[in-house]
Amino acid sequence: MPPKIISVIGGLDYDLIMMANRIPNVGESVLANEYLEAPGGKGANTALAAYRSCHQKPHDPRPIPAKGWTSDKPSDDAHRNVDMDAQLLSSTTSRDKIEVDVRMRLLRHDRRPYQKKNRCLFTHGATTTWGTEDFLRIEDLGCGMRPDICVAQMGIQKEVVEQMIETAECYKWVTHLIMNESEAAIMSGRELGEVNEDIWPIICQEFLSRGVKNVVITLGAQGAYYATATERGYCPGYDVEVVDSTGADDTFIGVYALECIRQKEHGPWKIEQAVARANKAAAIAILRLGAQRGIPWSDEIDKLDAPFRASKVADGRTD
Numbered sequence: 001m002p003p004k005i006i007s008v009i010g011g012l013d014y015d016l017i018m019m020a021n022r023i024p025n026v027g028e029s030v031l032a033n034e035y036l037e038a039p040g041g042k043g044a045n046t047a048l049a050a051y052r053s054c055h056q057k058p059h060d061p062r063p064i065p066a067k068g069w070t071s072d073k074p075s076d077d078a079h080r081n082v083d084m085d086a087q088l089l090s091s092t093t094s095r096d097k098i099e100v101d102v103r104m105r106l107l108r109h110d111r112r113p114y115q116k117k118n119r120c121l122f123t124h125g126a127t128t129t130w131g132t133e134d135f136l137r138i139e140d141l142g143c144g145m146r147p148d149i150c151v152a153q154m155g156i157q158k159e160v161v162e163q164m165i166e167t168a169e170c171y172k173w174v175t176h177l178i179m180n181e182s183e184a185a186i187m188s189g190r191e192l193g194e195v196n197e198d199i200w201p202i203i204c205q206e207f208l209s210r211g212v213k214n215v216v217i218t219l220g221a222q223g224a225y226y227a228t229a230t231e232r233g234y235c236p237g238y239d240v241e242v243v244d245s246t247g248a249d250d251t252f253i254g255v256y257a258l259e260c261i262r263q264k265e266h267g268p269w270k271i272e273q274a275v276a277r278a279n280k281a282a283a284i285a286i287l288r289l290g291a292q293r294g295i296p297w298s299d300e301i302d303k304l305d306a307p308f309r310a311s312k313v314a315d316g317r318t319d
Contacts, residue, residue, distance in 0.1 A: 004148045004149075004261045004265070005142055005145055005146070005147045005148050005149075006047075006050050006147065006148065006149050006150075006151065006257050006258065006261060007141050007142040007143070007147035007149070007150045007151065008043050008046045008047040008050065008150075008151045008254070008257075009043060009135075009141065009150065009151065009152050009153070010041065010042045010043015010044065010046060010047075010151075010152075010153050011041045011042065011043045011044070012039065012040075012041040012043065012044040013039070013040040013041035013044070013291075014037070014038075014039060014040070015036075015037065015038050015039070015040040015246075015290070015291060016035075016037055017034075017035065017036040017037070017038060017244075017289065017290065018032040018034070018035055019032060019033050019034040019035075019036075019289070020032045020033055021033065023119055034289070036289055036290055038289075038290035038291065038292060038293060039290075039291070039292050040246065040247060040290070040291030040292060041291070042153050042250050043153065044292065045247045045250030045251060045254065045291050045292060045295065046151055046153070046250045046251075046253050046254040046257070047254065048254065048292055048295050049250060049251040049252075049253070049254025049255050049258075049281060049285075049295050049296075050254035050255065050257050050258045051254075052295055052296060052297045052298065053254065053255040053258045053259075053277075053281060053296070053297070053298055053301060054258050054262070054298055055297060055298055056297055056298050056299040057297035057298075057299055057300060130160050131160065132160055134160070135160065148261060148264075149175075149257055149260055149261060151253060151254075151257050153253075174211070174212045174213075175212075175213045175214060176212075176213065176214045176216070176256070176257075176260065177207055177212045177214070177215050177216070178215075178216040178217075178218065178249075178252070178253055178256065179215075179216070179217055179218070180217070180218045180219075180220070180249055181195045181217065181218075181219060181220070184203050184217050187207075188203045188206060188207075190203075195217075197225075197234075200217055200225040200234075201225075201227065201232060203215075203217065204217065204225070204226075204227035204232065205227065208227060208228070208229055213228065213229075214226070214227075214228050214271055215227050215228075216256070216271075216275060218249055218252055218282075219237070220237070220245070220248075221237045221242065221309060222236070222237050222309070222311065223235045223236040223237035223279055223308075223309070223311065224252070224275050224278070224279055226271050226272065226275045228271055231271070231272070233272055234311075235272070235275050235276050235279045236308040236309060236311045237279065237283065237308070237309045237311070238279070238280070238283035238304070238306040238307070238308060238309060239306060239307045239308065239309040239310070240283050240284075240286065240287060240306050241287065242286050243286060243287055243288055243289055243294075244286060244288065244289045244290065244291070244294070245286050246290075246291045247285055247291030247292065247294070247295065248282040248285050248286050249282070250291070251278075251281050251282050251284075251285040251294075251295050251296075252278040252279065252281065252282040253278070254281075254295075255277055255278040255281040255282075255301070256274050256275070256277075256278040259273065259274035259277055259278065260274065277301060280301050280304045281295075281296050281301050283304065283306065284296040284300055284301065284304055
């Protein structure tokens with residue numbers, strides 16, 4: 001049986017992370033408690049999560065250098081720490097080199113659970129070099145190959161994403177729509193404060209009515225809500241210590257995408273099963289500092305033993 005192809009269209013970031021007790025005020029300098037350089041980026045995180053979620057953690061992982069890493073980025077040796085996992089991220093377009101975004105993240109160290117918040121500054125890289133002309137054929141979505149599933153993210157220019165799904169109004173081409181609460185508010189024309197457990201089913205139904213087959217709203221520490229034409233439900237979050245929440249949504253999407261392929265091969269589609277496994281992976285991803293350091297392997301997802309976080313959604317269901 002030929003291998004299945006999951007195409008993830010997104011960027012690779014190099015994160016410069018400073019952790020401090022608080023975010024500086026205007027004109028103020030604050031001494032950081034910790035400094036870390038680590039690879040990240042929504043596209044890279046998602047691809048890595050998809051790969052790791054179907055492989056066990058190796059005893060002696062050997063990072064693979066990133067093809068085309070440009071030398072004008074911080075630290076010429078930085079690419080040696082990028083876990084490429086069999087060159088998943090080796091190339092995306094026919095361009096001569098891969099552009100890497102640089103992002104400065106300020107992370108507030110707060111001992112209260114679920115309270116580690118960050119601020120990001122970033123430079124434009126690969127995701128802004130793409131144009132609609134780069135994705136005119138189905139093979140363009142898979143670097144010359146026809147993908148079995150394609151993951152596009154809103155970190156890319158709106159016009160380019162619209163080209164990927166044919167037209168902004170044609171939600172019938174979207175099989176799976178995964179949004180966090182902020183994205184759900186923007187895409188449904190609501191204020192963020194309006195997005196709550198009473199509104200989740202309404203937002204999902206709006207997109208289902210437009211032709212989307214599966215809708216998921218990720219809720220951070222609260223878990224995730226999902227809906228299809230025939231079922232809907234809620235998966236609570238896990239009660240774990242939050243070290244760094246960056247990359248949790250990317251991990252969720254990567255594992256969810258892998259579940260789509262896996263289930264298609266072995267039986268009927270069960271969205272609840274896919275959301276539950278992606279939810280577990282996202283809970284593990286936030287246990288370590290650095291967007292990619294916490295992305296779990298398949299056996300780590302299987303072994304997660306943590307209680308569900310207390311939820312305001314009764315009995316773990318909303319319907």
